[in-house]
Amino acid sequence: MTDSFEDNDAFASAGLRLTVDLGALVENWRDMARRSGRARTGAAVKADAYGLGIEDVGEALYLAGTRDFFVATADEGVTLRLYAPDARIFVLCGIWPGTERLFFENDLVPVIASEEQLTFWMSVLADYGDHPCALQVDTGFNRLGLPVEDAIALANDVSRPASFAPVLVMSHLACGDDPANAMNKQQLEAFRTVSAAFEGIEASLANSAGIFLGSEYHFDLTRPGIALYGGQPVNGTANPMRPVATAEARIIQIRSVRAGETVSYGGAQQLTRDSRLAIVSAGYADGYMRSLSSGGVPLRQTGLPGGQGFIAGHKVPVAGRITMDLAIFDVTDIPNHLVRAGDYIELFGTNIPVDDAALAAGTISYEMLTGMGLRYERRYISDEAEE
Ligand SMILES: *Cc1c(COP(=O)(O)O)cnc(C)c1O
Numbered sequence: 001m002t003d004s005f006e007d008n009d010a011f012a013s014a015g016l017r018l019t020v021d022l023g024a025l026v027e028n029w030r031d032m033a034r035r036s037g038r039a040r041t042g043a044a045v046k047a048d049a050y051g052l053g054i055e056d057v058g059e060a061l062y063l064a065g066t067r068d069f070f071v072a073t074a075d076e077g078v079t080l081r082l083y084a085p086d087a088r089i090f091v092l093c094g095i096w097p098g099t100e101r102l103f104f105e106n107d108l109v110p111v112i113a114s115e116e117q118l119t120f121w122m123s124v125l126a127d128y129g130d131h132p133c134a135l136q137v138d139t140g141f142n143r144l145g146l147p148v149e150d151a152i153a154l155a156n157d158v159s160r161p162a163s164f165a166p167v168l169v170m171s172h173l174a175c176g177d178d179p180a181n182a183m184n185k186q187q188l189e190a191f192r193t194v195s196a197a198f199e200g201i202e203a204s205l206a207n208s209a210g211i212f213l214g215s216e217y218h219f220d221l222t223r224p225g226i227a228l229y230g231g232q233p234v235n236g237t238a239n240p241m242r243p244v245a246t247a248e249a250r251i252i253q254i255r256s257v258r259a260g261e262t263v264s265y266g267g268a269q270q271l272t273r274d275s276r277l278a279i280v281s282a283g284y285a286d287g288y289m290r291s292l293s294s295g296g297v298p299l300r301q302t303g304l305p306g307g308q309g310f311i312a313g314h315k316v317p318v319a320g321r322i323t324m325d326l327a328i329f330d331v332t333d334i335p336n337h338l339v340r341a342g343d344y345i346e347l348f349g350t351n352i353p354v355d356d357a358a359l360a361a362g363t364i365s366y367e368m369l370t371g372m373g374l375r376y377e378r379r380y381i382s383d384e385a386e387e
Contacts (some may be wrong), residue, residue, distance in 0.1 A: 014377035015250045015281035019349070020052045022060040023383030024114035025228055029064055031241070032224040035211050042068030044207070044225030045093065046076060051287075051369040052229060052245055056380045059083040061228075066184040074099045077108040090134050090168065092144075100124050104131060109167065111136050113144035118154075119263055125163040134168040135198075139190040140183060141174045148190050155197035159168060168221065170196045176209030177235045178216075181351070184213055195219060204301040208233035231365035232355045239355065246349025247376070249282035249309075251341050254331070264320030269294050271319075278316070280345050283325040287371035288347055289361040291322040307360045310351040312338035334347055 011017055033041040043066045044050075049057035054076060058069065069089045071077045071130035077089045083101065088109060094117045095103055095110035103110055103238040112118050113136040121133060137152075138145030146154070151169070154160065171191045175181035188205070195203035202220040208227035210217045212234050224233075255277050263269045263277065282288040292307030294317055307318040308331045319330040331339045348357035358368040 010377050011379045015252075016233060016286055016375050016377065017248050017344070018052075018372065018376040018378045019246040019248070020378060020380050021242075021244050021246075022056065022243045022380050023381065024230065025052075025328065026060055026064040027383075028228045028230065028244065029061055029066060029224070032208070032211055032227055033065075036206075036218050036222040037215050038243060038338070039206075040068060040221045042066060042070060042204075042223050043220055043228060044070045046070060046072035046225070047370045048076075050225060050229045050231075050366065051372045053292050053380070054080055054377055055083055056378075059379075062087055068221055068223075068247065072226075074102040074106075074108055078102055078106050081106045081108070088167070092136075094136075094144075095121060097125070100128060104128055109134055111144075111168075111170070113146065114139075115146070115150070118146070118206050122161065122164060127187075130163045130165065132165055132167040132230065134170060135166045137169060137171045137191070137194050139171040139187040139194070141172050141187075145171060145173070148194055151194050152197040152384065166198065166201055168202050168204055169195060170204040170221075170223075171211075173205065173217075174209060175212045176207055176213060179213060184210075185215075188217060191219075204289040218368055226366055229365075230354060231369070232353075239353065243350050243353065245354065247282075247347040247372065248349070249280040249286075249288070249327070249347055251278045251280050251339065251343050251345060253279045253300070253341055254327075254339060258315065262320070264293075265323060266321060269320040273332065275330055276333050276336075276339075277319055278309075278311075278331045278339060278345065280327050280331045281325065281328060282347055283323050285324045286373040286375050287368065288322055288327055289363070289368075289371070291361045291363070291371060292327075294318045305360065307347075307357060308352055310346040310349075311343060315352070316345070317319050342348065 048054050053317045058080045067087045070266050072092050075336050077091050090109045090110050094113050109132050111134040136145040137151040154236045175183045191205050204221040206217045208224040227241050230241050230244040259273050284290045294306030308313040308315045316329045316331050319328045348354045354365045
């Protein structure tokens with residue numbers, strides 16, 4: 001490598017790039033904090049902060065005042081610890097034999113969710129000494145958590161060791177994004193009995209959607225995730241969050257194609273007019289899902305119209321099937337001089353809401369964000385830097 005290569009700007013030359021607006025992220029967290037009322041507001045940063053990068057996202061949230069973080073695994077907690085020195089880091093999947101050191105050395109709080117984990121945790125306390133934990137209680141989700149009756153029995157068990165010191169009792173809503181769903185109230189009532197049994201210990205029930213259900217769902221600590229990253233927290237309402245992530249792919253080639261010809265694998269889309277197609281460097285290996293294809297994908301029965309990109313002030317449709325490394329957009333309706341090889345097409349972001357892209361793919365923003373794959377070049381900006 002010669003010195004002259006050093007100036008290469010990885011972001012400016014990337015085939016695929018992701019811009020994360022940390023200013024918008026922090027605004028969204030403050031919005032969640034306002035809506036959480038008297039409760040403290042934490043942040044779910046599992047799965048690399050929903051694909052946006054736990055280092056930068058964690059640090060920005062920490063600097064904004066977040067002191068309670070939720071990760072899925074101990075490894076994620078170890079990474080986050082470098083950026084959130086004195087925050088509480090809860091590990092949602094709990095503790096497993098062989099990982100004790102990670103919890104003690106990095107001051108991670110395991111979220112104990114089953115009888116087996118509880119038994120193991122008691123033995124860890126006996127071996128290593130005092131350490132905080134949290135308790136997950138299942139109030140109807142039927143995923144992780146102690147049954148309500150077992151949790152209450154544990155709360156009332158006078159023989160439990162003094163070293164067993166839960167700092168948080170929590171549960172998770174199954175239908176929080178559907179405010180009319182009767183399950184919300186049922187889970188709330190069940191969780192109230194649990195939190196009452198653990199008097200004096202902080203309680204947490206609400207994810208992003210749960211925050212919108214009202215103050216009785218807030219308890220002591222809220223745990224927003226998707227709303228921080230700009231996803232729509234509640235179904236069937238306008239999304240009040242600011243977009244945070246913008247994904248763009250470079251146009252590698254523009255080609256002119258005659259009416260009657262077909263596009264991409266399977267020849268599944270036949271062009272009805274002479275067209276110009278932009279071939280861009282994003283495929284399903286990058287989480288630009290095959291279900292966003294136009295013209296039909298075998299086994300895709302939903303009849304969704306396919307994905308859209310955004311370039312030069314216009315939305316443009318996907319043409320034909322999305323392939324592993326490449327997608328094709330129909331740019332026929334955009335004046336020639338506005339779309340050139342080397343330009344970038346937005347896949348989702350400030351112009352194509354991530355929820356719209358996810359809907360077209362038959363999925364949700366969560367999956368769209370966490371599925372972006374390894375090839376994105378990331379850039380972090382704050383609001384001021386953007387314009
Ligand atoms: C992921 C997760 C959250 C955050 O949920 P969002 O819907 O993204 O706000 C909160 N609590 C638990 C237990 C989670 O697993």
